[in-house]
Amino acid sequence: DPETQVVLPRIKNDFLDLLVHSAQQNLHTVPIDIDPRFLSNVVLASQGYPAAYTKNKIISLPTPPHPDTIIIHAGTKMDENQLRTQGGRVLSCCAFGDNLNASLRASQKLANSIAFEGKYFRKDIGQDLLD
Numbered sequence: 436d437p438e439t440q441v442v443l444p445r446i447k448n449d450f451l452d453l454l455v456h457s458a459q460q461n462l463h464t465v466p467i468d469i470d471p472r473f474l475s476n477v478v479l480a481s482q483g484y485p486a487a488y489t490k491n492k493i494i495s496l497p498t499p500p501h502p503d504t505i506i507i508h509a510g511t512k513m514d515e516n517q518l519r520t521q522g523g524r525v526l527s528c529c530a531f532g533d534n535l536n537a538s539l540r541a542s543q544k545l546a547n548s549i550a551f552e553g554k555y556f557r558k559d560i561g562q563d564l565l566d
Contacts, residue, residue: 437476440507440527445470470531473538475561477528477546481510482553484523494518494525495550504545505529520551528556536565 443450447468456462481488496518500506507529510522528545532538539561546556 437478437524437527440505440529441474441476444505444529445472445474472531472533473535474529474531475535475538475542477542477556477560478509478524479526479528479546479549479551480555481520481523481525482555484555488523489553490520490522492520492552494520497545497548500545500548501530501541503531504541506545506549520553525551525554535561539565 446453447470448465453462453465453467456465481490481492483489491514494511494517496506505527507527509527510520510525512519512521526549528542528549530538530541530545532541543558
């Protein structure tokens with residue numbers, strides 16, 4: 436889920452441990468360590484999404500990605516040793532930054548560095564929150 440993709444990576448704790456404490460109804464006893472940086476997400480979609488969209492397009496990823504970025508696969512598949520599109524929401528491009536502007540710029544830079552035919556992403560996400 437794109438909304439959790441910018442929340443969960445900021446949690447530094449062992450996530451399984453947090454789930455166990457939650458199930459035992461004592462999560463309130465565990466100090467949760469949160470990365471203070473901003474994290475934003477740009478979703479790369481296939482041409483036509485959310486209606487009928489194209490599939491089976493070869494994806495080219497940056498090598499290596501920046502260490503403060505995360506690429507989350509959603510609608511991808513491996514076929515004949517090629518990464519290909521398979522769904523409407525193909526990849527999420529997440530990036531940390533010291534402020535929202537830096538995080539958004541880094542997410543968009545990562546999104547721009549990924550290539551596949553028919554790639555689409557919104558460039559207005561988060562812009563309303565900037566000064």
